[in-house]
Amino acid sequence: MPIIKINNNPISIQSSTDHSMLTDLLNAGIGYPYECVTGKCGLCKFELIQGNIIKTEENPTGLSSRDLKKGNRHLACKCKLNSDLDIKVKLDNKFIQKTKISKIRSSVISKELLTHDFIKITLKPDENMSWLPGQFCLLSDPLLPSIDRAYSIANNYIKDGHIDFYIKRVPDGIFSNHIFDKINIDSTLILKGPFGHSYYQRSNRKLLIIGGGSGLSYAASIAKQAFSEGKDFLFYYGSRSTQDIPNWSSLVFTNNEIIDIKTVLSQSNNEWTGPTGFLHEVVNEDLGASLCEFDIYLAGPPVMVECSIKSFFDQGVPSENIHYDSFY
Ligand SMILES: Cc1cc2nc3c(=O)[nH]c(=O)nc-3n(C[C@H](O)[C@H](O)[C@H](O)COP(=O)(O)OP(=O)(O)OC[C@H]3O[C@@H](n4cnc5c(N)ncnc54)[C@H](O)[C@@H]3O)c2cc1C
Numbered sequence: 001m002p003i004i005k006i007n008n009n010p011i012s013i014q015s016s017t018d019h020s021m022l023t024d025l026l027n028a029g030i031g032y033p034y035e036c037v038t039g040k041c042g043l044c045k046f047e048l049i050q051g052n053i054i055k056t057e058e059n060p061t062g063l064s065s066r067d068l069k070k071g072n073r074h075l076a077c078k079c080k081l082n083s084d085l086d087i088k089v090k091l092d093n094k095f096i097q098k099t100k101i102s103k104i105r106s107s108v109i110s111k112e113l114l115t116h117d118f119i120k121i122t123l124k125p126d127e128n129m130s131w132l133p134g135q136f137c138l139l140s141d142p143l144l145p146s147i148d149r150a151y152s153i154a155n156n157y158i159k160d161g162h163i164d165f166y167i168k169r170v171p172d173g174i175f176s177n178h179i180f181d182k183i184n185i186d187s188t189l190i191l192k193g194p195f196g197h198s199y200y201q202r203s204n205r206k207l208l209i210i211g212g213g214s215g216l217s218y219a220a221s222i223a224k225q226a227f228s229e230g231k232d233f234l235f236y237y238g239s240r241s242t243q244d245i246p247n248w249s250s251l252v253f254t255n256n257e258i259i260d261i262k263t264v265l266s267q268s269n270n271e272w273t274g275p276t277g278f279l280h281e282v283v284n285e286d287l288g289a290s291l292c293e294f295d296i297y298l299a300g301p302p303v304m305v306e307c308s309i310k311s312f313f314d315q316g317v318p319s320e321n322i323h324y325d326s327f328y
């Protein structure tokens, strides 16, 4: 078992060839900072003082050119443990994992189009997996080695042993196009997870759920959990145009109920009579200063998440009431 000295405190870690250094540290109960798990946000960066790591990606986007020049800055989500290490990183108890992260094989049992470029896939894992509503997994295909991507789990509990994901086709995107075009019923996908700390937490405050584009999956999981607890909430969904509005009837949330969703389009057209504009601006117009009374859960493209958070801060919403996942 490698011994990792973090900020001079030695801890012995169970390392696994299945997992990144980040996962090994999280599974050891360490409050190691992370967000995307895919080498993009840079939050899991550490300074290597001594020891060797195995890099699983050269020059991930989460490292700046300055980091790369220094040569001793690395991303824990893009390394594997190889020896005893001495590292420096700022830990925080809020990152302590509530559920063990596992690697589980699963079979695709259904694929259903939600829009022309948005698909729901349902997986049956070989082993039970538990997660908190709003968490995500890394998905990979053994036929596409070394490629994995993060996807939010769209259901709030394991219904009939199945897990749902809603995946948007990204132009020229490797994995999303692979899911659309190459994955069939009975295909095998590997799940690693659950990850994420923006999960649903019970509170007495009002509840606001916001999903932009593929952020619908995260929003759906939170909404399903709130619904199952009889908790009222407001739900906003932002997409580009009418053709991007999902077939809500495929997204029955629970007990055949479809939640009342306020859809906001960024591009207006003649047939659309609902709100148009930036999602966060419409939310601000509707709720204004009352946003401070809400717990806010949001997910979607990073720019939408950033603009929304800034506008909530401007309204005086405290950061602890804002829970979010940026879909880098
Ligand atoms: C926590 C989290 C949760 C997420 N949940 C979801 C979800 O529920 N549903 C969902 O659909 N997505 C989700 N995502 C996004 C998802 O992980 C993928 O990023 C997305 O599916 C694109 O992957 P891809 O392999 O298709 O695209 P990639 O191949 O990674 O490419 C992404 C884009 O970058 C461009 N690109 C790639 N390489 C380069 C380059 N070298 N230079 C310039 N441009 C480049 C591509 O053209 C493409 O437009 C989530 C992300 C995170 C971090």
Ligand code: FES
Pocket (backbone or CB within 6 Å): 033, 034, 035, 036, 037, 038, 039, 040, 041, 042, 043, 044, 045, 062, 075, 076, 077, 078
């Ligand atoms: S968690 Fe490693 S770069 Fe985002």
